Amino acid sequence: MSSRRLSTTSYVVLGTIGLRGPSTPYDLKRAVGHSVGYFWSFPHAQLYSEPERLEKMGLLEVETEETGRRRKTYRITAEGRQALRDWLGSPTNEHFEMRDIAELKLFFNELGDPGNVASLAREQIKQHEERISVYEQMQRRFGGDDRVARRMITLRLGLEMEHAALRFWKSVAEEY
Structure with a gap:
């Protein structure tokens, strides 16, 4: 068991199948999206x-359609569920990672046109306002569903981060 290497994507697959049940790769793509x-x-x-x-590692089992498109449907095994539980129970020591291209452009801006900062800030304000709107719609749509409520905590974090980013870019727009 120690020789197997699981990536974050491995845990996304295990977790998604664990939450939604048997899934084809297409089902996974839609659910993750x-x-x-x-x-x-x-x-x-x-x-x-x-x-x-993951199926070759014994963490998922697969059932393949005999005819037609021969779709593969994956189910999580007891060993897969345990691997997921072990990962969920382990500490996360990695620093928070934010990969934001706009932030990267802002960092290197002194090499470009100073007028780009104001334009960048306006565009980021628009994008963050749009994402806040999407997240708030999700809250209204799913907020009363007990099955989804526990997972809504990540939406709350997303909203907090979007509001913080929006405040930041508004302050940048005021400066430039």
């Missing part, structure tokens, strides 16, 4: 290759 995809981006092609790797 409507959930963790809002705050954890990665190439969706991994959602098509990772289940097969």
